[in-house]
Amino acid sequence: MTTFTIQDDFILDGQPVKLISGALHYFRIVPEYWQDRLEKLKNMGCNCVETYIPWNYHEPKKGQFDFTGRKDVARFVRLAQALGLWVILRPTPYICAEWEFGGLPAWLLADDSMRVRSTYQPYLDAVDAYYAELFQVIRPLFFTHGGPVLMCQIENEYGSFGNDKNYLKAVKRLMEKHGCDIPMFTSDGGWREVLDAGTLLHEGVLPTANFGSRTDEQIGALRQFMHDNQIQGPLMCMEFWIGWFNNWGSPLKTRDAHEAAGELEAMLKQGSVNIYMFHGGTNPEFYNGCSYHNGMDPQITSYDYAAPLTEWGTEADKYAAFREVIAKFHAFTPVPLSTPIQFQGIGELTCTNRVSLFNTLSSLTQPIATDIPQPMEKLGQGYGYILYRAHVGKARELAKAKLADCDDRAQIFVNQKLIATQYKETMGSNIPLTLDHPSDNVIDILVENLGRINYGASLVSPHQRKGIKGGFMLDLHFHTGWQQYCLELNNVEQVDFTQDYQSGVPAFYEFVVEIDEPADMFLNLCGWGKGCAFINGENLGRFWDIGPTHYLYIPAPLFNKGKNTVILFETEGRSGSVSLDDHPFIDQPDTND
Structure with a gap:
């Protein structure tokens, strides 16, 4: 039976261990590629993988829970275990992660008095009900039960939101109530004010810091904080930011690989690290989040993050640079890659059907009348x-x-x-x-x-x-006197293409393509305005002509052998060419961040 404790160091089976982790979100990757991404994580030298668990993804409607298919977090963790990787889970009610509402479910907002991330009792009751389901799934994965999960997080960067210690204690108690019997941690920015606000003292909870630059300064702030508060434990950067997320209408953000590798080496000299992100993947469906910078600033469908692995899983320049750094700290043996992945281009598609939203509205939803x-x-x-x-x-x-x-x-x-x-x-x-x-x-x-x-x-x-x-x-x-038509677009197979099309208004467009052997492709959307796209009913996410991306990545498992149907919903009354290519269409040039 594995043992894991937090002393002056992380102690695994009686020996100190440096955790070298990479962030890999199962919910941003098709399940068929989990194994491939985890193998590539191990081959870069990591001994651990970290993932958030987004509440709204698993309970999209109140009381309706789903831990199957792409949402089967237990399968993801077991795959990591089979590869000899340890796991850090972050099953916090709020995750941020550039994810819709930071992972909080939208249905909370039906309550006029709702106050999220607080001791408001209906909020805590909702967390309690969620944890009752979630911990049945993840508790058997803890090292105390023979699994690979070493630690769980309480909340996320709470010091950048509030300082209510009673709330943090309430979340901790709920986790314990539902079976969390492994070490817990918090993560906050690397400066004193947020560490003071977001940590739990004298509760056996390890504080960690999030940053991506000025490593000596920011990990030094965490060291001083722990010393001043007599906290025993190793230093860890829980989110070592090696790139950044992107917003619609802004140039892609990148980061020099050697500069990032230098900061990684500085961190590993002082403690453990979780590389955020090792592989970003894709924001599926309508789950992209939104920033607020003097106005709404929604994030794009790609969550590439300038990570060591691209959105589509190939090695980027940071991969080799990070592997070289990690090799200085521990020896590792690469494993063979077991998932064949091919890229293919088919070219331009021909539109087979189109219909205006107004003319197919009744086939998609029924109105709700209110004054x-x-x-x-x-x-x-x-x-x-x-x-x-x-x-x-x-x-x-x-x-x-x-x-x-x-x-x-x-x-x-x-x-x-x-x-x-x-x-x-x-x-x-x-x-x-x-x-x-x-x-x-x-x-x-x-x-x-x-x-x-x-x-x-x-x-x-x-x-x-x-x-x-x-x-x-x-x-x-x-x-x-209003009629309201709810359009979550989870039923695009019901679009009635026998109805009329009119130009200049929101509309659906259908394309049919025959594929002999499914492969990874990019749906390039030159000339289209704004909307979302579907492949065989699966929502690929949003597109927008303001860029910086003008493609949607389609991994091979979403294609059928034989007939495939692509549907676009476009809201601006614009249309252009649609092609399935072996490379993405991205605004150039990139800019450094």
């Missing part, structure tokens, strides 16, 4: 789009109409003609309307959830609801 428009969460919807429809009567000119309190992106149509597109920052500006139908004019408002904020003050619940939260004003009064 006052409701946000997504009040209607039981978490992600995607929502369309609000109202009949506003006879023909007339209105000098002003406006949306009041709406998130995140709204397109306003009058009689199915686009009048305006507004974002969170421009909501409330006046929109002149010409209602030109003699008797019955229809306003449609298509609102997109671009991704809930995953970090900072705007994480607080009231800011996070999506859709119309105030109302739509005609002149100086709120209009009442």
